Amino acid sequence: xxxxxxxxxxxxxxxxxxxxxxxxxxxxxxxxxxxxxxxxxxxxxxxxxxxxxxxxxxxxxxxxxxxxxxxxxxxxxxxxxxxxxxxxxxxxxxxxxxxxxxxxxxxxxxxxxxxxxxxxxxxxxxxxxxxxxxxxxxxxxxxxxxxxxxxxxxxxxxxxxxxxxxxxxxxxxxxxxxxxxxxxxxxxxxxxxxxxxxxxxxxxxxxxxxxxxxxxxxxxxxxxxxxxxxxxxxxxxxxxxxxxxxxxxxxxxxxxxxxxxxxxxxxxxxxxxxxxxxxxxxxxxxxxxxxxxxxxxxxxxxxxxxxxxxxxxxxxxxxxxxxxxxxxxxxxxxxxxxxxxxxxxxxxxxxxxxxxxxxxxxxxxxxxxxxxxxxxxxxxxxxxxxxxxxxxxxxxxxxxxxxxxxxxxxxxxxxxxxxxxxxxxxxxxxxxxxxxxxxxxxxxxxxxxxxxxxxxxxxxxxxxxxxxxxxxxxxxxxxxxxxxxxxxxxxxxxxxxxxxxxxxxxxxxxx
Numbered sequence: 102x103x104x105x106x107x108x109x110x111x112x113x114x115x116x117x118x119x120x121x122x123x124x125x126x127x128x129x130x131x132x133x134x135x136x137x138x139x140x141x142x143x144x145x146x147x148x149x150x151x152x153x154x155x156x157x158x159x160x161x162x163x164x165x166x167x168x169x170x171x172x173x174x175x176x177x178x179x180x181x182x183x184x185x186x187x188x189x190x191x192x193x194x195x196x197x198x199x200x201x202x203x204x205x206x207x208x209x210x211x212x213x214x215x216x217x218x219x220x221x222x223x224x225x226x227x228x229x230x231x232x233x234x235x236x237x238x239x240x241x242x243x244x245x246x247x248x249x250x251x252x253x254x255x256x257x258x259x260x261x262x263x264x265x266x267x268x269x270x271x272x273x274x275x276x277x278x279x280x281x282x283x284x285x286x287x288x289x290x291x292x293x294x295x296x297x298x299x300x301x302x303x304x305x306x307x308x309x310x311x312x313x314x315x316x317x318x319x320x321x322x323x324x325x326x327x328x329x330x331x332x333x334x335x336x337x338x339x340x341x342x343x344x345x346x347x348x349x350x351x352x353x354x355x356x357x358x359x360x361x362x363x364x365x366x367x368x369x370x371x372x373x374x375x376x377x378x379x380x381x382x383x384x385x386x387x388x389x390x391x392x393x394x395x396x397x398x399x400x401x402x403x404x405x406x407x408x409x410x411x412x413x414x415x416x417x418x419x420x421x422x423x424x425x426x427x428x429x430x431x432x433x434x435x436x437x438x439x440x441x442x443x444x445x446x447x448x449x450x451x452x453x454x455x456x457x458x459x460x461x462x463x464x465x466x467x468x469x470x471x472x473x474x475x476x477x478x479x480x481x482x483x484x485x486x487x488x489x490x491x492x493x494x495x496x497x498x499x500x501x502x503x504x505x506x507x508x509x510x511x512x513x514x515x516x517x518x519x520x521x522x523x524x525x526x527x528x529x530x531x532x533x534x535x536x537x538x539x540x541x542x543x544x545x546x547x548x549x550x551x552x553x554x555x556x557x558x559x560x561x562x563x564x565x566x567x568x569x570x571x572x573x574x575x576x577x578x579x580x581x582x583x584x585x586x587x588x589x590x591x592x593x594x595x596x597x598x599x600x601x602x603x604x605x606x607x608x609x610x611x612x
Contacts, residue, residue, distance in 0.1 A: 139169075163186065171189070178323025179325070201486055203480070205218070205222075232389045247554045266569075319333065353373060415594075417473050418562050420470075421468075424520045573601065
């Protein structure tokens with residue numbers, strides 16, 4: 102009886118929603134029949150195309166784009182959504198008309214986790230977002246700042262290599278995904294907090310949960326009147342995750358505030374020290390931000406930096422290592438190139454990376470097939486516009502499918518599913534977002550400001566892992582048997598951790 106009553110109530114809610122929300126929309130569409138909208142599949146009342154997304158929306162969008170084209174229109178609940186699936190179309194939205202699509206839609210996840218969108222990644226376009234981006238770039242992500250921290254990256258990498266040497270001597274199976282996650286977490290904490298991994302700052306599970314929740318297509322964001330029902334359980338998970346993240350962030354800030362008067366911290370301030378000092382420096386170079394910043398803003402910005410540095414790098418590294426283990430021919434070519442460049446050096450230095458052209462092609466090819474974010478963080482149009490003959494209305498949500506762009510046969514030829522680094526020989530396609538064919542870090546105003554740091558982290562770790570060791574799969578597994586399924590979220594990690602057995606390379610001198 103309760104189930105029937107609840108169903109009737111839900112039906113009444115739906116009828117009210119239809120009458121008060123969809124009828125005006127239908128009238129608006131009728132008035133705009135002369136405007137040509139992007140093609141798309143037929144949808145259902147109320148939910149539109151939400152039922153079609155499946156567990157891997159980037160693959161669903163890819164299949165639909167084969168039918169409806171690279172600029173496709175969907176209705177996700179009450180939200181008009183444009184899915185972009187080709188390099189040419191992406192260039193129109195992210196470069197040619199970048200200013201119009203430079204904002205972000207407000208999402209329930211960002212409200213919970215980023216304190217009402219007070220961070221950088223999910224903030225709407227405006228003065229606050231520009232101030233936060235400028236601050237993060239100058240104080241942590243500029244090339245000079247990144248290069249000055251080469252020593253701490255090497256220290257963390259030495260620890261990992263020493264562990265792997267012991268595992269190799271014992272022929273042990275190593276959880277490569279886990280070890281890479283710990284490495285990136287350690288490096289990130291050293292950069293941001295001035296210290297390595299700490300048990301009271303254990304973030305691995307929180308970051309993983311955060312990526313999954315934020316990447317989900319939350320019905321509450323698309324059919325607002327269903328938010329209270331929490332049909333997917335995402336609101337409950339957001340509450341739990343936000344509390345866990347907030348506890349860690351409070352501990353980080355408390356520790357720094359307690360140490361603020363110590364002379365050693367005054368001489369060697371880390372990123373958190375600098376952002377905390379903003380509160381008392383409204384006349385400095387970041388005066389605009391200092392005038393508006395509060396404790397929740399500080400926590401949101403720190404979370405942005407931690408999440409961006411940890412999750413993206415570890416995901417890219419584990420995919421690159423997966424492909425190298427599956428393709429021993431490519432692995433040997435990388436090892437030979439590194440030996441030619443580094444000579445008798447046991448460790449790959451960051452100064453070597455610019456000379457490792459084949460490694461660069463390997464990373465590009467891995468990120469083409471396995472982009473860190475298969476769907477770029479959605480953008481929102483600030484005004485009505487016509488693009489490529491199609492009318493895009495204000496407040497439309499723009500989703501760029503980088504996974505699909507990496508499989509466009511018009512760009513990458515017919516063997517798009519094969520791992521072939523040589524396809525980049527003689528190509529000027531880079532990872533900086535300037536080439537619409539490959540933009541794993543995004544592009545334009547909303548491109549990831551940490552892309553320089555990310556590339557160094559990825560290339561350095563991959564180079565060192567293949568420089569010091571040969572790798573094979575455990576349990577007699579052949580390369581073709583390695584499970585390469587992905588898990589969907591804000592980032593796209595492997596569905597199952599990468600397990601492998603390292604063995605010492607006997608031709609590499611060791612101290």
